[in-house]
Amino acid sequence: MFAPLLVAFLMSTHQAAGAGDCGALDIPTSSREERLTALRACAAAAAESPLDHLINRTGKLMAVDQRAEGYGDLLASWDQAELAKPEVAQRLVKLMQSAETAASARTVALRALAAIPADRRPDGTPPIRLLEVEIAAVPSGMAYDKKEFTVAAGTLVHLTLKNPDALEHNLLICSPGSLAEMGTAGDRMGQTPDGKLKEFVPDSPKVLVVMGLVAPGKSKSMWFIAPEKPGTYPYVCTYPSHWRTMNGKMKVTAPTSATSGSDTATSQK
DSSP states (O other): OHEEEEEEEEHHHHHHHHHSGGGGGGGGGOOOOHHHHHHHHHHHHHSSHHHHHHHHHHTEEESSOOOOHHHHHHHHOOOOOHHHHHHHHHHHHHHHHHHHHHHHHHHHHHHHHHOOOOSSSSSOOOOEEHHHHHHHHEETTTTBSOOOOEEEEEEEEEEEEEESSSSEEEEEEEEETOHHHHHHHHHHHSSSSTTTTTTTTTTTTTTTEEEEEEETTEEEEEEEEEOOOOEEEEEESSSTTTTSSSSSEEEEEOOOOHHHHSSSEEEEE
């Protein structure tokens, strides 16, 4: 699922950027200023306000979509007064709660709602739980330093992957019981000419969350909503041959009364 979409996405954004239109909005390496400039141009062409246009584009995101990080960064840093307008906040709630909304779009909407002070959110908006998780590659160890973390279902997770190693690494969160299947799929991608272009992300619906390749000495972060179904979800580096030792467990638990009554923020670093 993810890999072919990634190739098509990279091709389309390259063509869009070359055409001088709003391509920078969808390119993962664009700066916030470049995205804002592109957003204003796109919105003007569509005869919409920049905020309306961004929310409309968010609603069209795919299940696993690299554009979500850029969209979420823009919305989460938007003017709070504008986000808190009833018509805007209610659209965000509807987008987050709709069964037809893709997982990546729900994450963007929840990030925007989290940026609104709790007392200014629409009635019926559920409390927002936030978890900060930091994982690092072990230099020359072919492993993550954190072997597991626990999160309540429905929590907004901000995960940072640091890579002080000499090799590239990625991090995928997958369906329960799929570690070996996704790892061997990554191994097979190492034998194909476009495996690196796809960042060694298998084409499978069992891939739930994707952190693309992180270069040596660099770090990346990503946002996602923890699955609603409790269970043990493996996270793994699918760079060929890495998966057997470079993996861990995300344990999803049912929310407790202590985590469901009001906004909460926790950290596992």
